Amino acid sequence: MKYFYSFPEIPLVEQSVITIGMFDGVHLGHAKVLSECVHIAKQKGICSIVISFSNHPASYFNQKYDSKNSLLSPDKEKIQWIESLGIDYLFMIPFDHYMAHLPAESFMEDILRAKFGISDLVLGYDNRFGYQRKGSVEFVNEHYANQINAYSIDVAKLDDEIISSSVIKEYIIQGNIKKANTMLGRNYSLKGKVIHGNHKGRELGFPTANIELEDADKLIPGLGVYVSYLKIDGKCIGGVTNIGKRPTLTNDTYVSIESHLFDFQEDIYEKEVELELLEKIRDEKKFNSLPELIEQISQDVNWARTQLTKIHIAT
Known part of the structure; x- marks a missing residue:
C-alpha cells in the first residue's frame, strides 16, 4: 500500500x-x-x-x-x-x-x-x-x-450493540478490554519504549518494564491491573500490567504503564515494544501496607498465569 x-x-x-x-x-x-x-x-x-x-x-x-x-x-x-x-x-x-x-x-x-x-x-x-x-x-x-x-x-x-469507535473507547476507558477487543477484532495494544523507572517493583519482588508511549494521542485504558502480553524482538511474553498512579508507593499525578513479565530476565531497556491487553483483573487501589500490596500482587500474578494458560489451551 x-x-x-x-x-x-x-x-x-x-x-x-x-x-x-x-x-x-x-x-x-x-x-x-x-x-x-x-x-x-x-x-x-x-x-x-x-x-x-x-x-x-x-x-x-x-x-x-x-x-x-x-x-x-x-x-x-x-x-x-x-x-x-x-x-x-x-x-x-x-x-x-x-x-x-x-x-x-x-x-x-x-x-x-x-x-x-x-x-x-x-x-x-x-x-x-x-x-x-x-x-x-x-x-x-x-x-x-x-x-x-x-x-x-x-x-x-x-450482541445487538453497534460497533463504533466511540463505543469501543468507552469500553476501554471503563477497563472492559475483553469487550473492546472483540469489537476491534484484535487485542488492544499500547506501543512504546521500555524506560527506567524508580525500581519499586524490583524492591517488592516483582520487577517491571516501564513503558513510555510512542504517541501521546493513544487512548490509555482505565486505571487498573490487566492480564497482558508484551511483544518484543519477535517474542510474546505473558505478564500482568498495572496502569495507574501507584497510590500505595508514590504521590504520582501522572499515569504509568508497568508490566511484570513472567519467567523473563533479559535487559530490555530502550527496546521498542508492543503491549497487548487481554483482560482487566481489578481496579487500582491504595493499600494500607506494603505486605498487603505484595500479597495482592501475588494474587494478581497467579490469576494472570491461570488466564494465560486457558488462552494457550484454547488456541
Whole structure:
C-alpha cells in the first residue's frame, strides 16, 4: 500500500473504488467497509483508495479539543491496519478550513472524479462527506446515476450493540478490554519504549518494564491491573500490567504503564515494544501496607498465569 498526506502527491489514477472516513481503530465495522472496497476493486481490476484524515474533524470544529490520549489508532497504527486489509492507496489529509467547507459537489467533481476517476463509492451506514455532511449514497445516486455506483454497508453489531469507535473507547476507558477487543477484532495494544523507572517493583519482588508511549494521542485504558502480553524482538511474553498512579508507593499525578513479565530476565531497556491487553483483573487501589500490596500482587500474578494458560489451551 502507498500512502500520502496531501492530494498533490498523488500518482495518476485512472479508475478507482473509494471509501471515506476517519477509521479510528479500524474495528470490525470499518473492516466491513474496507473489505468491500477491496472486493469491488479486485473484481474490476482497478485500485482501491481510502481517504482519511491526519487529525480528527472534532479538532477543527471544537477549539478546546485535546487530542492527547484520544485515539484508538494514531496515524502509524491506522496505516498498518488499513494496509493489512489490502487497500492500494491511503490518503491521510488534514481536516482544515478547506475540507470543512468543501461542498459535496466540489468534493465529487474536483477530487473524486478529477483526481481519482472514481467508479464506485463505498460508505459506512452513517458516513457522509462534504460541507454540512451533504454527501451520501443517496446524493451520489441522485446526481451520478449510471456514472458512479454507490454502496452503503450495513451496520456491524455485537450482541445487538453497534460497533463504533466511540463505543469501543468507552469500553476501554471503563477497563472492559475483553469487550473492546472483540469489537476491534484484535487485542488492544499500547506501543512504546521500555524506560527506567524508580525500581519499586524490583524492591517488592516483582520487577517491571516501564513503558513510555510512542504517541501521546493513544487512548490509555482505565486505571487498573490487566492480564497482558508484551511483544518484543519477535517474542510474546505473558505478564500482568498495572496502569495507574501507584497510590500505595508514590504521590504520582501522572499515569504509568508497568508490566511484570513472567519467567523473563533479559535487559530490555530502550527496546521498542508492543503491549497487548487481554483482560482487566481489578481496579487500582491504595493499600494500607506494603505486605498487603505484595500479597495482592501475588494474587494478581497467579490469576494472570491461570488466564494465560486457558488462552494457550484454547488456541
